[in-house]
Amino acid sequence: MVTIKDVAREAGVSVATVSRVLNNNGYVGVDTRKKVMEAMAVLEYSPNEVARSLYKRESKLIGLLLPDITNPFFPQLARGVEDELSKSGYRLLLGNSDENMDKELEYIQTFVQNHVVGLLTATNHVEDTLYDSLKLPIVMLDRAYGHYPSVYSDGREGGGLAAKTLIDKGAKRITLVKGPAHIRPAQDRFKGAMDVLSEADVDFAVLATTSYSFEEAKGFAEELFIKYPNTDGVIASNDIVGIAVIHQALKLGKVIPDDVQIIGYDDIPQCSLSYPTLSTIRQPAYEMGRQAARLLLSIIKGESECERTMQMPVEFIERNTTRKE
Amino acid sequence: MVTIKDVAREAGVSVATVSRVLNNNGYVGVDTRKKVMEAMAVLEYSPNEVARSLYKRESKLIGLLLPDITNPFFPQLARGVEDELSKSGYRLLLGNSDENMDKELEYIQTFVQNHVVGLLTATNHVEDTLYDSLKLPIVMLDRAYGHYPSVYSDGREGGGLAAKTLIDKGAKRITLVKGPAHIRPAQDRFKGAMDVLSEADVDFAVLATTSYSFEEAKGFAEELFIKYPNTDGVIASNDIVGIAVIHQALKLGKVIPDDVQIIGYDDIPQCSLSYPTLSTIRQPAYEMGRQAARLLLSIIKGESECERTMQMPVEFIERNTTRKE
DNA sequence: TTGAAAGCGCTACCAT
């Protein structure tokens, strides 16, 4: 490993000088600078970030804590985060929490031990003062919380929009699929839809589900049509479930959207690949990732004038599982 | 920040002693140990990994370099890697290369600067000695290369299996979708299928595609049926394309698998959610991630007796886009 | 404009 000392020796200067050209601060003569640059090139020197981090008590590392990268909503988010952060030279420490408090804690601790300068987290556990004790810039992802800077889209509004859309399009016997109870955004969507449904002149039923996983989505879809065979409108808890419902409806010989309309949530890329393509409520995942990263960066830089919380728009994406007009 | 000094003071011992109990080495009296433990608990001490890393010249960090986490094959892989590594206390530095050499280089450099102890990488650029100069345990992911430890599945075999399966099931006018030329595994699959196709009594055509992205998959599928409207068997370059082809075939009123059979590649979770469900050649992504992580770990620990390269099985998964004999 | 040296938090060697 070639260190700053080697460069100093090669250039015939002191390490202090090398450090100065490295960081572009302090006075350093033009010819000295040139010598140092050359030495660095010759030796293929690249500074040891760990040593830097130790002295400065901060790194170019940022922690990203996600529930599960395997859920197709999150890769988009993660990509948005990474693309934005890497522009400024930051790198990502990744952790999957599985919505599990202990894992979350563990990751956060190791992130801190590694001197991350900021944290992006999609969590359900803020109340527990877990995050309060952290003296670290934090941006809540996907989920809004009290005084923390957050980037999210309003699940309540989105859920309401889904319900309203289905009602407008003539669904009379709606089935509302409720996501896992311990996941905040799922609850928000559910409540938003409930509010609208309750005030409208439609029958509706609720199907409770306990996970967001692919494997189980199929089971939920089967259950749905067994319990509510006559439903003519399904509000899915997310697109995966929506796609599973399409599958099951087709299997049962139902015509979409004539017999049953289906509306998803998230707008993951595969929505436009299903057949029929899935109408859904879009959350701009990639953009949310980007904005969250930007917000975090601005907080790190101490630009306190910036918006501390961003609500991203939800939007109905009309495809072919809902009736036109 | 509470440091080892604080603990030492609190416990009335030297930092050396604290370090010893921390690392469980050297002699330390039972009561001293107890005092130190208590002090650590009281102060909520947790060791600074950066300082450790600086001294020991190694960290508990591992670099994971992926082409694009947004491609549904990779989240599975990544999860496998993470689940295995986190068991041993390692954390992941993540980078997306977009199959781009420059990004790849940049990430690798920063990984090294951050003292990662190992690297997992899915790359097409080994020949360039990029990796040779790295004095770092490396495991190639998804793609096998000469002398590097690798975990992969044989694309050649998989491609051949896809072709053979389709032929066995009676397809006569096969369209082979060729993935991007610069992506090794895509080429391998293609060649494997070509070999089989060439030696069989079937007509076949090749459709070249240039990306693995969702947005473009739809376009390729449209193109496919325009150029080869009478094809009765499609070997897709991956499941995304496969699902897009299902979509397009249905849109054109074709009956699957009677009019046209389709076979995907990878076995991403959404295969069983499409309608009809997509028959495919399975690569065990999650398991590959796990095995790669284990292999890397064993190399790091210096267990040289272990297998240096693992070939994972490919397997035909029969679903509903191929005929039941 | 440059260099010497302290110190970031920790580990490991050498004393005792």
Add this chain to the structure above:
DNA sequence: ATGGTAGCGCTTTCAA
């Protein structure tokens, strides 16, 4: 069994 201390590679005063 315990403590003192050098040093990991770097940045940043403080002097010169």
